Amino acid sequence: MRRTFFSFHYQPDVTRAYVVRNSWVVKPAEQQPNGFFDASVFEASRKESEDALKRFLREGVENTSVTCVLAGSKTSERRWVRYEIARSVIKGNGILTVYIHGIKNMDGYTASKGEDPLASMGVYKANDGIYLAERIGGEWKKYADYTLAIPTGVLWFPAPTSNTVVKLSDHCLAYDYAGQDGHKNIGGWIETAANIAGR
Structure with missing residues (x-):
């Protein structure tokens, strides 16, 4: 059983994210809640300070081997989803994207398909190492929330x-x-991501 971190845009997609979580049926003792944070805890960490929120998210990713990015309409633009992806790269997690726009929300609506969040994050080589990059306004820039070499x-x-x-x-x-x-297939997708990453 893979310990999996689920990254998603909370406000519009939490219902869709729970559909994914609830479909991943395993023995109760093996279920891991990683990535499904209570909204109040997330908001409290964000209000405390950016450093506190970063620490909170780092700890969420820490004991996992796979990160599953649940992509809704605007997920690729979200700063903290990008941070979760960055920390997953730094940790060496297997990573995959699962589009969830076609899942109905609490009001019974699907959404438009958004961009793959993993297409807005990348890596490049500089003279002194490998660095993370993010795409902002159509241009690639050095990733601002983690500026050390990987x-x-x-x-x-x-x-x-x-x-490049x-x-x-x-x-x-x-x-x-x-x-x-x-x-039926989410478990296999996660296992494939883990295997690709050698986890």
Whole structure:
């Protein structure tokens, strides 16, 4: 059983995220709540300070081996989803995207398909190491919330060889929960991501 962190845009997609979580049926003793934070805890951490929220999210990712990014309409733009992705790269987690726009929310509505969040995050080589990058306004910029070099040993895919940004989506698989029978297949998708990363 993989300890999996689920990253998603809370306000519009929490109902959809819970559909995914509830479909991942395993023995109660093996169920891991990672990534499904109580909204009040998340908001309290965010109000305390940015450092407190970052610590909270780092701890959420810490004991996991796979990060499943649940992509709704605007997920790719969310700062803290990007931070969770960044911490997952630094930790060496297997990573995958699961589009959830086709799942109905509490009001019975689906949403428009958004961009793959892993296409807005990447890595590049500088003279002094490998760094994270993010796409803002159509341009790649050095990732602002983690500015240190990444040890090449944590990357489970080939390290970039130039300053051209390599998108994470180039190395990570993406699935459509509604269109690809996610209720039955989510466990296999997660296992595949773990295997690709050697976890």
